[in-house]
Every structure is written in structure tokens, then in C-alpha cells.
Amino acid sequence: MADLVHLTPERAGRRILRSGVAARSRGSSGDSGVYCMPVLPSFTLTHQWVRELKRWHPGVLVAVRIRVPDSQPVTVGHYGAQPRQLTAAQAVAMVRGLADPRGYEVFVPRAVAPDEVRDVRRIPQGIGWRYQPDAHGRRPCACPVCLAPGTPGAAAVRQRFSDDRPNPKPELMAALRAATTPDEIVDALWALGGRRRGGAEELAYLAGHPDPEVRETLAEVLRSYRGAAARTLRATLADPDHA
Structure with missing residues (x-):
């Protein structure tokens, strides 16, 4: 089984424990599913998306630990590139083998069933990067290309x-x-x-x-x-x- 982490607003935690994670996100091909990160040896890298997602989801985020079959088809890749189609086990192995997994994500093209949810945990809210990996220490660019209209803040x-x-x-x-x-x-x-x-x-x-x-x-x-x-x-x- 492949261990993954999905980040979501705290208010959805109880519903997820009862009903699972709904397929509310869109993948690169337009299909519905759930974005996740593999569970990595580094707690920070596992939950690296917290600060970026908080730009779009005000309030407290929680980590939903899920487990899907190794053979589950997923897509995996850096958010700025075309993802690869692999099995969940292959995707976890690929991300674990990267020297720098910042900005990577796994997309499960379906809802996550209640029995696939292991737990829902509160996590520190200051983990990870904002805007893009390596943005730390650089002055944000305010041009319309780098900061699209409608971006929160x-x-x-x-x-x-x-x-x-x-x-x-x-x-x-x-x-x-x-x-x-x-x-x-x-x-x-x-x-x-x-x-x-x-x-x-x-x-x-x-x-x-x-x-x-x-x-x-x-x-x-x-x-x-x-x-x-x-x-x-x-x-x-x-x-x-x-x-």
C-alpha cells in the first residue's frame, strides 16, 4: 500500500473521517481527483505545501493520511511540468528518490474511500514554501505574469x-x-x-x-x-x- 498525505481545511476533517476525501480537484487531463504528497522521511517535505495552500485556504489546514493500493494509477510530477502516469507505488518511489522533491505532487484520479483514510492530524502552519520553491530570500514579482489576477492577497x-x-x-x-x-x-x-x-x-x-x-x-x-x-x-x- 502507498502512504500519501492530503492537505485540507480543518473544518472538513470530521466529514473526511466519515465519508472519505471527495474528488474535487482537477488533474492535468481535466479528470477529478485528490492531490497528495507521498509520506517522505522529512516531515517538512511531506507537508511542504502548507504555506502555499494557505494563500488559497485561509484558516487552519490539517493533514489527512491516506493509503491506496500500490497498483492505483496516479499522475506525478512538478506542478510546473507535465506529470507522468505511474502506479502509486512507482510515484512514491520516484519522489522519494529525488534530490529535491519540492514542488512535486501526486494526483489520485478518484475519490478516496473512508476505509483508505488512516487519520486526520493538526500540523504546524508555517511549513514549506510560498509562491514557488526557492522563492525564499527573493523579492516577490508583482507583474501580471508572476502574480495572476485573482490570486489571494x-x-x-x-x-x-x-x-x-x-x-x-x-x-x-x-x-x-x-x-x-x-x-x-x-x-x-x-x-x-x-x-x-x-x-x-x-x-x-x-x-x-x-x-x-x-x-x-x-x-x-x-x-x-x-x-x-x-x-x-x-x-x-x-x-x-x-x-
Whole structure:
């Protein structure tokens, strides 16, 4: 049997335990089914789609562990490429053998029966990548090609990152101080670091932030800052003993 994980809003958890996972998604050929990831040795890679899916499904997501026959026909591939048609066992083996399985997905072209559902578990909500693998540490592109109309949060991203709107620094700093979640802080930092600015000491309070992505984004943004304060902060963040 092939072990897979399907991510879904928490509110659907009880229904799934009773009735299984409905075939509500569309595959590359237009057939209905369920998107999953193989259970991998890495918990993070197994649940890598959490942060990206939360852009489209606000609220808490849960992981549905399912088990389908090894011979079950599925498609598997990177979300940006044409998938391959394999059996479930072959698809799991293929993804497990990849050096970098980020962005891969398995599509089961049918509903998942209740007796194929093993359990429904709550998982951390900050796992994985947003926008695309390797997007971390890069300023989001607000052009219509990279950020399609209708994308949840697109207006906010365009407002922050569009080169056509040079926000005043006081407005950008106010947005940063108002940010509460790591994702909001990261987005605000990118908006602030889009141009060379002074006053790096205003960002010093983030050097000890518990979220590593915030600290890494701060280090990247500080490259556009000048002055002693910026150099000190960059040295602090580069120190391997600093966390």
C-alpha cells in the first residue's frame, strides 16, 4: 500500500473521517481527483505545501493520511511540468528518490474511500514554501505574469512591491511595525528594502526574532542599507552562534 498525505481545511476533517476525501480537484487531463504528497522521511517535505495552500485556504489546514493500493494509477510530477502516469507505488518511489522533491505532487484520479483514510492530524502552519520553491530570500514579482489576477492577497503584494509606487519610508516603517505574523514581517521587510535607505538601527529589534525566515530576510534586505548600524547588524546575523 502507498502512504500519501492530503492537505485540507480543518473544518472538513470530521466529514473526511466519515465519508472519505471527495474528488474535487482537477488533474492535468481535466479528470477529478485528490492531490497528495507521498509520506517522505522529512516531515517538512511531506507537508511542504502548507504555506502555499494557505494563500488559497485561509484558516487552519490539517493533514489527512491516506493509503491506496500500490497498483492505483496516479499522475506525478512538478506542478510546473507535465506529470507522468505511474502506479502509486512507482510515484512514491520516484519522489522519494529525488534530490529535491519540492514542488512535486501526486494526483489520485478518484475519490478516496473512508476505509483508505488512516487519520486526520493538526500540523504546524508555517511549513514549506510560498509562491514557488526557492522563492525564499527573493523579492516577490508583482507583474501580471508572476502574480495572476485573482490570486489571494495579490492587491497587497502589488501595493508593496510594485516599482510604480515608491512608498515613503514612514509609511513603510509603519507597515513593518504593524506586522505581527512572520509572513507579514517578511513582506514588509521586502517592501522596505526595495531601495537603498539609511536608518538600519530601526530594524535592530528584528535581529533576535524567533522565526529564521524573518532573520534571513532581514540579512538580505540589509544589503541595500549603508552605514555602521547596517554593518553591525549584518555581522550579528552572520554569526553562526546568533539565533
